[in-house]
Amino acid sequence: MLEELYKQYDRLQRKYGDKSLHSIYSGGKENHPKLCFVFMNPTAGNIAAQKNWDGPHYPWLGTKNVWKLFDKLDLIDKNIFQKIQKKKKQDWTKEFSEEVYNNIKEHDCYITNLAKCTQLDARPLKDEVYKAYLKLFIKEIKLVQPQKIILFGNQVSSIVLEEKIKVSQVRKKKFEKDGFKFYSVFYPVGNGSFNIDKAIEDIQYIQNLE
Numbered sequence: 563m564l565e566e567l568y569k570q571y572d573r574l575q576r577k578y579g580d581k582s583l584h585s586i587y588s589g590g591k592e593n594h595p596k597l598c599f600v601f602m603n604p605t606a607g608n609i610a611a612q613k614n615w616d617g618p619h620y621p622w623l624g625t626k627n628v629w630k631l632f633d634k635l636d637l638i639d640k641n642i643f644q645k646i647q648k649k650k651k652q653d654w655t656k657e658f659s660e661e662v663y664n665n666i667k668e669h670d671c672y673i674t675n676l677a678k679c680t681q682l683d684a685r686p687l688k689d690e691v692y693k694a695y696l697k698l699f700i701k702e703i704k705l706v707q708p709q710k711i712i713l714f715g716n717q718v719s720s721i722v723l724e725e726k727i728k729v730s731q732v733r734k735k736k737f738e739k740d741g742f743k744f745y746s747v748f749y750p751v752g753n754g755s756f757n758i759d760k761a762i763e764d765i766q767y768i769q770n771l772e
Contacts, residue, residue, distance in 0.1 A: 579679030588674035589620030596670040598708030603677035617656030624651035715749035
């Protein structure tokens with residue numbers, strides 16, 4: 563059960579994250595999804611990071627930009643996407659969060675971060691922090707059993723694949739590890755938003771692979 567990992571994530575939050583914030587877990591289809599998306603780490607921009615939040619601790623709740631990627635990939639219904647774009651962070655509710663991730667589940671996707679330690683902002687994390695989560699991440703994907711795993715960015719890709727990765731040099735290349743298929747893709751949000759078109763192109767290619 564994924565829930566068995568939560569206490570360990572919360573313990574690492576106290577060590578590596580901001581102590582005023584809650585750790586963020588994962589969401590979507592938890593049983594053999596076609597695609598698993600692996601981002602870096604959550605920030606306080608996620609409404610679920612607030613200690614008084616009583617809803618699920620899914621990635622990217624209360625944010626807008628990342629959902630543009632899922633919209634372009636047809637991995638979220640247009641009406642759900644439009645609701646997201648109209649809502650302010652404080653307008654997200656437990657019920658709406660479940661509605662969004664039920665839709666992600668229907669699209670055969672699972673969304674997670676390599677590190678679950680929430681920071682106040684999008685500050686860079688040292689490799690050692692991500693490495694502290696690697697064994698737990700491997701346990702997570704063994705529970706979920708995704709068909710294809712999308713690793714966003716050089717740092718996440720290098721930590722998970724345990725070799726130096728430059729996304730620009732390995733676009734559309736398949737890596738196999740622990741019985742899973744991994745692909746390294748440009749980070750599509752924040753400082754990497756100028757690469758979103760390349761990320762979309764590569765993910766569409768990966769979607770169409772057998």
